[in-house]
Amino acid sequence: MLHHTQREIRYNFEYDRRLRACFIGAGGHAYRNVYPTFRYAPVDLIAICDLDAARAKGFARTFGAERTYADHAEMLAAEKPDVVFIVTSYDQDGRVQATRLARDAVAAGAHVWMEKPTAASRQEVEELKALSERSGRRIMTGLKKTFFPAVEKLKDIIASPEFGTLSSLVVRYPQAIPPLADRADLVAMQSFLDHIYHPGAILHYLGGEIDRASYEWTPVTGASVATLRFRSGAVGALHLAAGQSGSAPLERIEAIGEGSHAIVENGCRLIHYRKARLPAYGRAASFIQPEESAALIYEPEFSLGQLYNNNMFTLGYVPEVLHFCEAVLEDKPLTKGTLDAAVEIMKLFDFYRTTEAGQTRTL
Ligand SMILES: NC(=O)c1ccc[n+]([C@@H]2O[C@H](COP(=O)([O-])OP(=O)(O)OC[C@H]3O[C@@H](n4cnc5c(N)ncnc54)[C@H](O)[C@@H]3O)[C@@H](O)[C@H]2O)c1
Known part of the structure; x- marks a missing residue:
């Protein structure tokens, strides 16, 4: 691809x-x-x-x-x-x-x-x-997150036969939600609306439509953890980790298949743990995997004055604008950043806006 x-x-x-x-x-x-x-x-x-x-x-x-x-x-x-x-x-x-x-x-x-x-x-x-x-x-x-090279590659990995079927997907993103009583107020919800588009875009791009969800919420920081079930049958979690240190990388994505999984850390470090040949339990002397099943790591070098290590590209800004321009110039449909994707993100927004902690809701 x-x-x-x-x-x-x-x-x-x-x-x-x-x-x-x-x-x-x-x-x-x-x-x-x-x-x-x-x-x-x-x-x-x-x-x-x-x-x-x-x-x-x-x-x-x-x-x-x-x-x-x-x-x-x-x-x-x-x-x-x-x-x-x-x-x-x-x-x-x-x-x-x-x-x-x-x-x-x-x-x-x-x-x-x-x-x-x-x-x-x-x-x-x-x-x-x-x-x-x-x-x-x-x-x-x-929806820039869906244009991050590391996230695009994660999508390819998920689609590959060796990965198996996507079985679970976990996204961490630091974002507070106000108390339920304030969530009808768009001003109180502005920061949440502004940011739910980021993890929401990742979940939809990698996992497809969410079927049902529930969450727990803490008044200490407004942090929450949601459990999700996708229409595909995969399960997921969205950890909105308000309260984490402002000096740390914001995000982590983990996608798990069948005997294989991949992680995107900090938006630009991708680790693909491929299907491993397990040694006999209690008997193996080495942790080293044969090359065809060893983990693969992708990360940019920051030495050369290249495009790929510039945030215009690592954060998807140029690719998202090119996607739009090419759709217009070549009269092709948009496949990312679509209004259908935005509808799915708004379903997630409405879920948090109107659901009490501990309740399970169909989106
Ligand atoms: N994807 C990302 O990485 C990312 C990062 C930051 C912000 N954003 C988004 O970018 C947007 C802007 O954020 P910002 O922090 O730059 O805001 P900002 O307030 O600095 O800029 C908005 C500008 O729009 C102008 N404006 C508003 N209404 C107008 C109108 N009717 N006609 C002409 N100009 C008008 C304002 O005068 C202002 O200069 C927000 O939607 C935010 O969610 C996205």
């Missing part, structure tokens, strides 16, 4: 065909992680819009956009972009600004790439899906 990570990357100016792009939002994340991806994507950045005109101008100078706006409707009408990138934030009431901006961009005839969260409710995601189907415009959410 050939992933983006195993192919050669082209520089922006080397593409023959580039998409006419507008960008809504000149904020911190966009500056650090989204505008810089265009160096490696078929994108012609025509115009930038931010409510703060000075920021839009500063970004335009830095990233080479021709014009700036403080009103997105004006920009869409004047520029008629092929695609719109949206990286905005939350309204005062906790609603997601990008949801309505995406509707406006599609109404103006553009395909949309937007940061997560797609929306603050499952219903709004379903409305976007209906809009996308009606208009034939693609709407993609940046």
Whole structure:
């Protein structure tokens, strides 16, 4: 299987065909992680819009956009972009600004790439899906975790016959949930909504749809552990490890098959424990496995000025933007960051929002 990570990357100016792009939002994340991806994507950045005109101008100078706006409707009408990138934030009431901006961009005839969260409710995601189907415009959410090279490779391992059937999947991610009484309040839930997209995307990408779940929660830090059953029959756990040290790697993923398993630690260290030949218990003098069943370890080197050891690639930022651009340019369906994936993540969000600790619910 050939992933983006195993192919050669082209520089922006080397593409023959580039998409006419507008960008809504000149904020911190966009500056650090989204505008810089265009160096490696078929994108012609025509115009930038931010409510703060000075920021839009500063970004335009830095990233080479021709014009700036403080009103997105004006920009869409004047520029008629092929695609719109949206990286905005939350309204005062906790609603997601990008949801309505995406509707406006599609109404103006553009395909949309937007940061997560797609929306603050499952219903709004379903409305976007209906809009996308009606208009034939693609709407993609940046589910970057599904583009991490280590996570893509883990998916390949899970799909390989030697791994067996995925039997269990465990994800750890540090995130608090407020007390149940506060969970109807989108402002109190903003941090949770913002972050559930990350472990939620991993669980859906690797394990498929979740059928039922329950969880336990501690008021000490807001940490929780959920037990999950996937439709496939696999079981899983989501440990939302609020309270862990801020100096530690955030995440760990463990996928277990039948006599074989693999771990992604810190997003970029993958260990594949292949099916082993077990020596006789109590008699084996060596722990060394023959080469064909030895563990495989993948991790980037940090010596060369390469692309693969840059966070633009290890964290999936360029690959997720390329996935969108290629779907538009080649008229192909999106397979990742889809609205269907966002619906599944919103089911998980609703589960935590409305379920008491200790109860089992069908999602
Ligand atoms: N995937 C990731 O790694 C990752 C990391 C951090 C943040 N994010 C996501 O990125 C988004 C932005 O986060 P941030 O911290 O950069 O926020 P931010 O507040 O720094 O930036 C948001 C910008 O959007 C602008 N904006 C809002 N409404 C607008 C409108 N109608 N028209 C034009 N501009 C408008 C604001 O003026 C602001 O400059 C969030 O959705 C967040 O979840 C993703």
